[in-house]
Amino acid sequence: xxxxxxxxxxxxxxxxxxxxxxxxxxxxxxxxxxxxxxxxxxxxxxxxxxxxxxxxxxxxxxxxxxxxxxxxxxxxxxxxxxxxxxxxxxxxxxxxxxxxxxxxxxxxxxxxxxxxxxxxxxxxxxxxxxxxxxxxxxxxxxxxxxxxxxxxxxxxxxxxxxxxxxxxxxxxxxxxxxxxxxxxxxxxxxxxxxxxxxxxxxxxxxxxxxxxxxxxxxxxxxxxxxxxxxxxxxxxxxxxxxxxxxxxxxxxxxxxxxxxxxxxxxxxxxxxxxxxxxxxxxxxxxxxxxxxxxxxxxxxxxxxxxxxxxxxxxxxxxxxxxxxxxxxxxxxxxxxxxxxxxxxxxxxxxxxxxxxxxxxxxxxxxxxxxxxxxxxxxxxxxxxxxxxxxxxxxxxxxxxxxxxxxxxxxxxxxxxxxxxxxxxxxxxxxxxxxxxxxxxxxxxxxxxxxxxxxxxxxxxxxxxxxxxxxxxxxxxxxxxxxxxxxxxxxxxxxxxxxxxxxxxxxxxxxxxxxxxxxxxxxxxxxxxxxxxxxxxxxxxxxxxxxxxxxxxxxxxxxxxxxxxxxxxxxxxxxxxxxxxxxxxxxxxxxxxxxxxxxxxxxxxxxxxxxxxxxxxxxxxxxxxxxxxxxxxxxxxxxxxxxxxxxxxxxxxxxxxxxxxxxxxxxxxxxxxxxxxxxxxxxxxxxxxxxxxxxxxxxxxxxxxxxxxxxxxxxxxxxxxxxxxxxxxxxxxxxxxxxxxxxxxxxxxxxxxxxxxxxxxxxxxxxxxxxxxxxxxxxxxxxxxxxxxxxxxxxxxxxxxxxxxxxxxxxxxxxxxxxxxxxxxxxxxxxxxxxxxxxxxxxxxxxxxxxxxxxxxxxxxxxxxxxxxxxxxx
Numbered sequence: 001x002x003x004x005x006x007x008x009x010x011x012x013x014x015x016x017x018x019x020x021x022x023x024x025x026x027x028x029x030x031x032x033x034x035x036x037x038x039x040x041x042x043x044x045x046x047x048x049x050x051x052x053x054x055x056x057x058x059x060x061x062x063x064x065x066x067x068x069x070x071x072x073x074x075x076x077x078x079x080x081x082x083x084x085x086x087x088x089x090x091x092x093x094x095x096x097x098x099x100x101x102x103x104x105x106x107x108x109x110x111x112x113x114x115x116x117x118x119x120x121x122x123x124x125x126x127x128x129x130x131x132x133x134x135x136x137x138x139x140x141x142x143x144x145x146x147x148x149x150x151x152x153x154x155x156x157x158x159x160x161x162x163x164x165x166x167x168x169x170x171x172x173x174x175x176x177x178x179x180x181x182x183x184x185x186x187x188x189x190x191x192x193x194x195x196x197x198x199x200x201x202x203x204x205x206x207x208x209x210x211x212x213x214x215x216x217x218x219x220x221x222x223x224x225x226x227x228x229x230x231x232x233x234x235x236x237x238x239x240x241x242x243x244x245x246x247x248x249x250x251x252x253x254x255x256x257x258x259x260x261x262x263x264x265x266x267x268x269x270x271x272x273x274x275x276x277x278x279x280x281x282x283x284x285x286x287x288x289x290x291x292x293x294x295x296x297x298x299x300x301x302x303x304x305x306x307x308x309x310x311x312x313x314x315x316x317x318x319x320x321x322x323x324x325x326x327x328x329x330x331x332x333x334x335x336x337x338x339x340x341x342x343x344x345x346x347x348x349x350x351x352x353x354x355x356x357x358x359x360x361x362x363x364x365x366x367x368x369x370x371x372x373x374x375x376x377x378x379x380x381x382x383x384x385x386x387x388x389x390x391x392x393x394x395x396x397x398x399x400x401x402x403x404x405x406x407x408x409x410x411x412x413x414x415x416x417x418x419x420x421x422x423x424x425x426x427x428x429x430x431x432x433x434x435x436x437x438x439x440x441x442x443x444x445x446x447x448x449x450x451x452x453x454x455x456x457x458x459x460x461x462x463x464x465x466x467x468x469x470x471x472x473x474x475x476x477x478x479x480x481x482x483x484x485x486x487x488x489x490x491x492x493x494x495x496x497x498x499x500x501x502x503x504x505x506x507x508x509x510x511x512x513x514x515x516x517x518x519x520x521x522x523x524x525x526x527x528x529x530x531x532x533x534x535x536x537x538x539x540x541x542x543x544x545x546x547x548x549x550x551x552x553x554x555x556x557x558x559x560x561x562x563x564x565x566x567x568x569x570x571x572x573x574x575x576x577x578x579x580x581x582x583x584x585x586x587x588x589x590x591x592x593x594x595x596x597x598x599x600x601x602x603x604x605x606x607x608x609x610x611x612x613x614x615x616x617x618x619x620x621x622x623x624x625x626x627x628x629x630x631x632x633x634x635x636x637x638x639x640x641x642x643x644x645x646x647x648x649x650x651x652x653x654x655x656x657x658x659x660x661x662x663x664x665x666x667x668x669x670x671x672x673x674x675x676x677x678x679x680x681x682x683x684x685x686x687x688x689x690x691x692x693x694x695x696x697x698x699x700x701x702x703x704x705x706x707x708x709x710x711x712x713x714x715x716x717x718x719x720x721x722x723x724x725x726x727x728x729x730x731x732x733x734x735x736x737x738x739x740x741x742x743x744x745x746x747x748x749x750x751x752x753x754x755x756x757x758x759x760x761x762x763x764x765x766x767x768x769x770x771x772x773x774x775x776x777x778x779x780x781x782x783x784x785x786x787x788x789x790x791x792x793x794x795x796x797x798x799x800x801x802x803x804x805x806x807x808x809x810x811x812x813x814x815x816x817x818x819x820x821x822x823x824x825x826x827x828x829x830x831x832x833x834x835x836x837x838x839x840x841x842x843x844x845x846x847x848x849x850x851x852x853x854x855x856x857x858x859x860x861x862x863x864x865x866x867x868x869x870x871x872x873x
Contacts, residue, residue: 008183008208010044012175016168020049023164024112025056025140030133033118033142033158036168039205040305042143043116045168050114050141051119057112057139062129064120075125086341095131102137111138118144126151133157170202179204180211180227188227189621190595191689192220192613195229199306206260206307226620257280260321261328262291262303263312265344267335268328270299275326298336322352339367344378346433350383358388365396372627374403391417391425391433399438402443405420405629407663411447413441420755431473435480442484445664455481475505479514486518489667491525492705494518513552514541517559527707529567529738536560556594562668563599566708570605571772577601593628595621603637603676607772611641632658633669636676645684655680671697671709673715682720691722698728711736715744718751719777726752739769747778756793763800776804793809825852830869 010017016034023032034042050059060079063723068074077096087093095434113129115121117149121129130153132138142151147158147165157163171179177193194869196214200206212219214229251259258277262268270293273282281797285291288310293299303309317325328346331337343364351358361380368377377400384393394417401410414437415424425433438454441447459479462470485494498519498523502512516539523532536559543553557576577598599614615638622631635657643651660673674697679873682690698713716730726748734746743765750758779800786794821842828838835849842849857868 003412008179008204010041010048011179011182012171013045013048013168016045016166017048017052018031019166020141021052023166024049024053024139029139029164030136030157030162030625031112031140031142032164032166033115033140033144033147033154034166034681035144037146037170037203037305040168040170041204042168046114046116046141046143050112053112056110058109059112059114060138061114061116062121062125063116064118064122066120069120071120071122072124072129074122076128095128098128098132099135099137101389102132103135104137110525113138113140115140115142115154118142118151119146119149121151121154123151123153126153128156130157132381134162143822145791165793170200171197171204171207173197176200176202176207178270179207179574181286183208183211184227186222186225186227189617191593191621192229195592199310201306203307206310206577209307210310222614223624223625224620227271228617228621228624230624254282255285257318257320257324258285259290259303259308260312260317261324262301263309263327263340264317265328266339267300267302267338269292269302269338272331272336273301273329275400276324281441300338303318312790329354337583342664343367343380345597346380350379356383358384358393362392362396363399365393367495369396369399369403372403372762374400374627377403382871390624391429395429395433395436398440402436402440403627405626405663407440407443411437411444414440427461427470428473431458431461431470431477431670435476437603438480438484440488443664445661445806448664451484456485471510475510478517482515486522486525486668487666487704489525489671489701489704489709494522495526495528498522511548513543514563515554517556520559523705524563524566525708527736527741528731529563529708529736529741531737532563533560533567533569533738536563553761563833565601565604566740567738567771568743568771569738570601572797574598574601574770593630596630596634600633600637600672605771606776607640608644611637612645615641629663632660632758633673633676635659636673636680639680640676640683643680651680651684655684667706668709671701671712679716687720691717691720694720695722695725695763698725702732707732711741711744715747715774722753723849739765740771743769743771743774743778747774747781750778750785751781754785756785756787756790756797760793760797760800763797767800767803772804775800779804822852822856825849826856826868829853829856829865832869 008488020032020034020808025027025050034045036042050057053059062075062079064075068077071077071321073080080094083094083097087097099656104110113132115129122843129138129140133140134157139156142154142163147155158165176197177188177190180188180193196207196211199210211220219229220227222228258273258281261276263271272284282291285440286293289304292304293301303312303826325345325348329349332342332345346356346360346364346603361384365377365380368374368380380396381393381400394413398410398414400406401413414433416422417433418430418437425429434454435458438451438458441450444541455477462474462477467474482494482498482501487489498515502515502519505512505515514823518537520532520536520539523529523535536556539556540553540560543556544692561573561576564570564576577594585836595614596618599611599618602611602614615634619631619634619638622634635654639651639654639658642648642654658673660670665673672867674693677691678690678697681693694717695714698710698717701707701713702710711729711732714725714732718724718729729743730748730752733741742761746762746765749755750762759778761784763775766772766775766778779797782797783794786797825838825842833841835846835853838849839846853865857864
């Protein structure tokens, strides 16, 4: 790990370096100015470019500073020191002398002036440099934070198109990941990369500072050769503060408390902020771009620089800042204050020994649970005095423990509040306790039989109250009952009942998104994949752009991903998994959950290397922190992929780590984990038992009405050699929907008829949809049933096998038909070489080459050299 004073590798800037280099060496133009925020990497790019051009240019480095900004010719003092006093005192003679000295016509190397910190150049130096650029004596490589603050003469060089402008933007997530891997010397999990990217805003200087602080505090740790995020203390600290020292120094005394307040709270309603601070510093900081107002409702003011916000949060708040925060805290309950900001104020109060009333702490915990932040929720609840710890406190504590997947502890927390002899807590709170306990028991192997009685008891309690008073609770009960049916794998009944319930709620203007999501997943499991995709897409389209709970949008995205995967829209599902943003139309998870999802999709599709590249860091991260409960499925998929790649010891290790007993998972989750465990067993050398397990799971799903799941297991059983199941595969595919079902129907019919052409169609369709493993299997079966006269089918099947690139599969048939000498000549032909050229290269006669070419074409059933090029391209 490099220290703060060391430079990290220059990664992710090849496009900027190439652009700047080309701008400087092209025949016309005066150079290029790099523009971007402090720490974004402008100076490193300039150093690399000037170093690359050192053979072609004499490089002269000039730097502006506030100390000499008002000194005439201050920046050029070193250059002017070489002139006599008379020349230096006469502006015309000075320009003429410098023009003669630097002009390339004198026979010397061209001059490249690297101008650092252009904003602090004095006007006289700027005028001289601009003149030298315009007459072609020098070229410049400028470094500037804000062109609007540059001296007019240098600004006009860009305005008049004499020099190019290159805006150096912060790094995106992919380049941030690349930089972290290079700097830390080991891969990083996507959770780490995403967290550091968001905290630094993609600014390399901030990224380095925050990463150093995280490593020092233990927030980042090396696990299984991968950097993962875990526990540890404060994220920011001295490195981050040192990184923004220049910005802090430019903040005036009346601005600092304002920035401290916004940094601590996160987002402050503008109207409340103006009740605490006068408008002048607020407007000034907005004009400087340090503060920005988020629109789309009542304006919310935020810090635009996350690095500065991190630094301010890590330091002691000034006395005026504390007073301002106290004043703002008194307005905490204002309706315009966002719940996360309210929670930030409460957290600040707790950190500073300021008492907070119990109801506010419980409400903050509830909001934290809704945002899936259980550690924050538990911290708020710990601050509630023992005498004030009522049922609402216990309910939120149980929810937080459930989010941490501590099911037994959550049940132990909530059990004492329900049962005979327990004092009444009120209908609403009692039903919420019942539903929370029902969800916990459903996920417990030992106590799942208690779930149904709890739902019945909740229904009985609600029936005693007027329906209009408990309508929301009745809907929660109905939603959970449907969720439980899906959890237990009973999808068929839901596809019949949910549409009517959704229609009834819609007619009364009641929310239906949860039921629509459940319907989409139920349709996918039941074999109605196209209807599932349509339902989920409609739901996501309705939620995106609306002011909805992010978790609600994430759940909708999850249902859509499930539907796309089940239907066989692999490429669209992959696009969702790859996106880092937490927008339902782009991504279903953030961090390593997204990395895991992406790896899982690649594993389903048989793309082993892509799957491995994502699953290895995801598993390391999930072993450290697994808030979504994804580790057992990730271990199973990892075992399969490693076995497929031939790393059998590692595959057995991951297979042994699959734990489906600590927590009771949903039918679909268990199915998926067992699917990969079975395939891993087959790849480890036990195909017979694997075929029987796949048959058994297919039958269990058929009995439950889960035709989509049945199809999944049947398809793998057939791919492992259970041709006796081909008829069942065809029948299941014929009654299912989507591209995957169509491919599997073609596969089954092709195998049943031993028809290479039908199997080639299946292989092509599978490859087009992104399922490489299925494409490779269909192509192999096409080659297996190949008959005389089907040479072109064989050629195309070979091409699909090569594109699918499935490890451990036999080499393409066309390659095994030819001798080594014939393959070498075939490659020459594919590159367009004539017989004469080939003969000279191989030291044989042209006639011999002609004979080999004829033999190659005959063996492969081809009629032209052009067709041969298609195979060996």
